[in-house]
Amino acid sequence: MLVYGDVQTACSASALRSAILDRLRQVRDAEAGVQRHSDLVSLFIEAGALLGELIDRKEVDDLDQESFMAMEALTRLARCVDASWQANYTAAGDLEAVADALASLEVTGSIHRKPPEGYAFYAVYPETYAEAARQSGLSAATRVIGIRSIGTTLAAMVSAGLGADAPMTVRPRGHPFDRRVEVSAGLTDHLLAGDPPAFAVVDEGPGLSGSSFVSVADWLVAHGVTRGRIHLFPSHLNNPGAQCSPLRLRRWREAPKHFMPLDTRRITEWVEDAVGPLTAPLHEISGGGWRELARSTAPAAPSGEKRKFLATTRSGRWFVKFAGLGRVAETKLALAKTLDHGGFGIRTVGMRHGFIIQPWLDAPNLLDMPVPTRERVPSLAAYLALRSTLAAPPDAGADFDQLREMAVYNTGQALGEDAAGTMDRMLAAAPAKPRARVYVDARLHSWEWLVLDGRLVKTDAIDHCQGHDFIGAQPIAWDIAGAIVEHDLDAGEFIAAIASGMADAGEVEVYIGCYLAFQLGTWTMSNGAASPMPARYADKLRKFLNT
Numbered sequence: 001m002l003v004y005g006d007v008q009t010a011c012s013a014s015a016l017r018s019a020i021l022d023r024l025r026q027v028r029d030a031e032a033g034v035q036r037h038s039d040l041v042s043l044f045i046e047a048g049a050l051l052g053e054l055i056d057r058k059e060v061d062d063l064d065q066e067s068f069m070a071m072e073a074l075t076r077l078a079r080c081v082d083a084s085w086q087a088n089y090t091a092a093g094d095l096e097a098v099a100d101a102l103a104s105l106e107v108t109g110s111i112h113r114k115p116p117e118g119y120a121f122y123a124v125y126p127e128t129y130a131e132a133a134r135q136s137g138l139s140a141a142t143r144v145i146g147i148r149s150i151g152t153t154l155a156a157m158v159s160a161g162l163g164a165d166a167p168m169t170v171r172p173r174g175h176p177f178d179r180r181v182e183v184s185a186g187l188t189d190h191l192l193a194g195d196p197p198a199f200a201v202v203d204e205g206p207g208l209s210g211s212s213f214v215s216v217a218d219w220l221v222a223h224g225v226t227r228g229r230i231h232l233f234p235s236h237l238n239n240p241g242a243q244c245s246p247l248r249l250r251r252w253r254e255a256p257k258h259f260m261p262l263d264t265r266r267i268t269e270w271v272e273d274a275v276g277p278l279t280a281p282l283h284e285i286s287g288g289g290w291r292e293l294a295r296s297t298a299p300a301a302p303s304g305e306k307r308k309f310l311a312t313t314r315s316g317r318w319f320v321k322f323a324g325l326g327r328v329a330e331t332k333l334a335l336a337k338t339l340d341h342g343g344f345g346i347r348t349v350g351m352r353h354g355f356i357i358q359p360w361l362d363a364p365n366l367l368d369m370p371v372p373t374r375e376r377v378p379s380l381a382a383y384l385a386l387r388s389t390l391a392a393p394p395d396a397g398a399d400f401d402q403l404r405e406m407a408v409y410n411t412g413q414a415l416g417e418d419a420a421g422t423m424d425r426m427l428a429a430a431p432a433k434p435r436a437r438v439y440v441d442a443r444l445h446s447w448e449w450l451v452l453d454g455r456l457v458k459t460d461a462i463d464h465c466q467g468h469d470f471i472g473a474q475p476i477a478w479d480i481a482g483a484i485v486e487h488d489l490d491a492g493e494f495i496a497a498i499a500s501g502m503a504d505a506g507e508v509e510v511y512i513g514c515y516l517a518f519q520l521g522t523w524t525m526s527n528g529a530a531s532p533m534p535a536r537y538a539d540k541l542r543k544f545l546n547t
Contacts, residue, residue, distance in 0.1 A: 001413055001521035002406040005470025008112040009395050016050050017107045021099055028095045034270055037081075037089040038325075038353040041126065044081050045119055045326035047102065048074055048153035052169070053111040056148060061170045063186040066106060068166075071156070073101035075166035078130070078156035085127040116150040118204040119325040121468045123307045123354070124150075124235045125262050126157045129202065132233060132260035133161025136200075140164050142231075143196040147172065147203035147212050155202040158233055167202070170216060177209040177243045181219035192223055199225060202233040206252065210240030214248045217255060231256045267320070270352030271311045275318050282320070283310040297368055298447035299533050301526035306463065310360060317360035318349065323462070325354045332356065332462040335390065335439055342386045344379075344458045361457065366446040371456070373489065379456040380444075380483050381498045388476040388502050390439040392465070397437055397472025403427075406470075407517035414520055414529070414538050415547065422545045423517065427510055435475035435503070439465040442474075444482040471518065474511075477503040481511035485519070485540060516541045 023043055030036040051070040058064075080093030118124030144167035146155025155167035168191060172179035183191075201216045217230045232255050240252055268282055285293055286307045288300035293310060309320040323332045329351060336356065339345025349357040366376070398406070404427045412420030442464035450457040465473055480503050484491050491512070495505055516537055523533035 001525050002409050003469050003518070003521045003525050005398075006114040006117075006468075007397055007466070007470060007472035008114040009393050010110055010112055013050060013054065013107045013109055013111045016046070016111070016113075017102060017105070020046055020050065021102060024095055024099050024102075027092065028099075032090045032092070034089050034273060034353055036092065037084045038351075040081055040084055040092060041353070042326040042330070044074075044077050044126065044153060045116060047077055048156070049113055049116065049149070050107070050111065051105075052149045052152035053113075054105075054107065055152070055169060056171060060182050060184055061187055062184040063168070063190045067168070069101070069105055071152075071166040071168060073098065073105060074153065075156045075159050076101050078126075078153070078160040081127060082130040082157065082160040085130070115324070115326070115328045115466065116153075116204075117468060118150050118235055120328045120466070121306070121324065122204075122235070123262065123322045124154075124204055125325070125354070126153055128260045128262055129154050129157040129233060130161030132258040133158045133200070135260060136162075136231065136258040138162055138198050138200065138231060138258075141194075141196055142198045142200050143191060144168075144200045144202060145170060145191065145216060147201070147216060151203040154204065154233070155200075158200050158202050162200070164200075167200075172212045172215040177211055179211040179215040181215050183219075188223065192225075196229075198229050198231055200231050200233055200258075204235045206234055206238075206240040206244075208241035209243040209245075210248050210252050211244075213255075214251050217251060227251075227254065228256070231258060233258050235259070267309065267355060268311075270355060271309075271318065271320055271357060274350040274352055274357045275311065276313050276315065278311055278313055280312045283312075284308070285310050294362075294365075295368075296365060296447060298365065298445075299527075301523065301533075304468075304522075304526055309355075311357075317362075319346075319358045319360045320355050321358075322354055323351065323356040324466075328466050329354055329356075331439075331466065335462045335465075338390065339386070339458065339461055344383050344386060344456075345461055346457060346459065356462075361450055361452060361459075363450040363452040363457070365459075366449040366451060366456070368447070369451050370446075371451060373487065376456070376487055377489070377494065377497050380487065380489075381494075383441075383456075383458060384476060384479050384483065384498055384502065387441055387479055388438055392437045392439045392473030394437055397465075397474050398470045400434065402470065403511075403514040403518075406521070407514045410517040410521040411541065411545075414524065414534070415541065415545075419542070419545055419547050422547060423513060426513055426545070435477065435507075437473040438476055440474050440476065440479045440482075441465070442467070442471060442478065442482065444479060444486045446486060469518075469522070475503070475507075477507045477511045478515065480508050481515040484508070484512060485515055513541075513544055516544055 027039050055067045076098045083091050083093040140163040144159045146167050146169040148169045148171040159167050174180045237259050287302035307322040311318040323329050333351045336348040346358045408420050408424045411423040448460045520537040
């Protein structure tokens with residue numbers, strides 16, 4: 001099924017560097033505290049994305065002055081992040097030196113930005129890599145190798161934690177489940193020079209196959225490094241997934257690994273900074289745990305959920321959810337405030353270094369306490385009218401050709417080639433006049449609406465337009481289609497009820513087909529084809545296609 005992907009947006013490399021330098025000056029002059037630290041980490045992530053993209057321009061990883069200087073600058077910034085973290089946000093290191101190092105780099109052309117998965121979705125905190133490095137027992141003579149892309153910044157943090165030289169980075173290439181390392185002779189000599197006592201291989205993951213980590217380890221072994229000297233720095237200690245070969249799995253298990261989880265005491269401090277002292281320990285409700293707390297029958301897809309907590313203070317209970325680090329978190333916070341101001345969102349108390357904090361609303365949802373359709377439609381229409389004003393960049397999501405490819409493929413996988421052919425014919429023509437993209441909700445399911453004091457309140461409203469799938473921002477017709485599907489609305493009547501000019505019937509029809517195919521793929525990937533949710537969407541898709 002076609003579901004996952006990264007939304008990329010193009011930008012000028014020099015303009016991004018200028019923006020980073022401007023914000024660096026703002027952070028330098030800001031008041032000490034967790035907000036300054038969060039802004040510093042955001043800058044670090046942005047700088048890593050910029051410098052990693054510049055290094056990635058080479059077809060083969062090589063040793064060159066530009067890459068060396070880029071990693072030196074990034075490691076200087078990593079040391080500032082680590083200094084702030086260790087000093088409980090009261091120090092920020094030598095930011096002037098960082099600014100000078102970044103300003104000296106030759107930065108030209110354009111790059112494509114995408115949210116680093118671990119920072120945006122999976123609560124990977126770069127600071128924990130420096131902590132893991134300090135606890136590893138490795139010396140400052142360790143040679144650090146980052147695996148691009150996110151391994152660019154993570155390796156810089158390991159170097160900062162060890163007090164080691166700036167790392168070099170590689171990008172294993174080939175099939176995602178069978179990566180191979182290709183580097184120049186010059187970079188090979190540099191990485192192996194001096195016969196280091198240990199090598200630190202750094203990345204997020206492992207993922208489904210573990211092939212990126214193992215490919216770098218195998219490359220080192222092939223060049224005379226004994227396996228006992230190769231240390232892995234992952235984002236968790238679980239084994240790789242189902243696509244890992246027995247040989248890779250054995251090598252993964254045998255390798256020395258260093259990992260440090262984010263201490264919940266830090267999260268507690270951040271929450272207390274926003275809402276006051278807690279009267280009980282943070283209660284984790286990730287992976288579907290919130291459903292029991294909310295007494296909800298909503299279906300679960302735990303693997304796709306963000307990390308969540310319930311916090312309790314004398315003034316009430318609070319919902320604490322990971323929203324992301326860096327630019328993605330800033331966008332989500334702005335969305336949350338706009339929705340709250342518009343009367344549909346939940347009041348946001350604050351964002352503290354990646355976690356958004358809102359009141360816990362003890363109210364039933366529409367799945368558990370249905371409201372008649374005629375009473376839902378005005379709220380749905382008003383909500384979509386508000387979402388239609390949330391302008392997004394024109395390249396912040398899949399274009400219609402990508403949606404069509406996904407819809408045809410997913411339909412064929414679930415319903416067979418005849419159904420796929422029918423879908424292809426129905427989507428043969430893109431909308432005549434593509435609408436502007438907006439930050440759609442993309443999660444209009446009935447259990448995402450709370451019934452509170454006679455009105456509907458939208459929950460989970462800021463994540464799915466910036467999720468770990470390729471849909472991203474879309475014309476508002478995507479959400480209109482979602483509302484029709486999820487609330488079993490009559491398409492003609494609902495389109496007539498919404499604000500004039502948002503979409504027309506023909507446009508919405510093609511998005512309904514794409515929406516159904518995407519939801520079918522999403523729930524199949526998360527819950528398995530035999531579970532109730534994929535069956536629900538498969539049935540709706542058959543009816544849509546008249547097959």
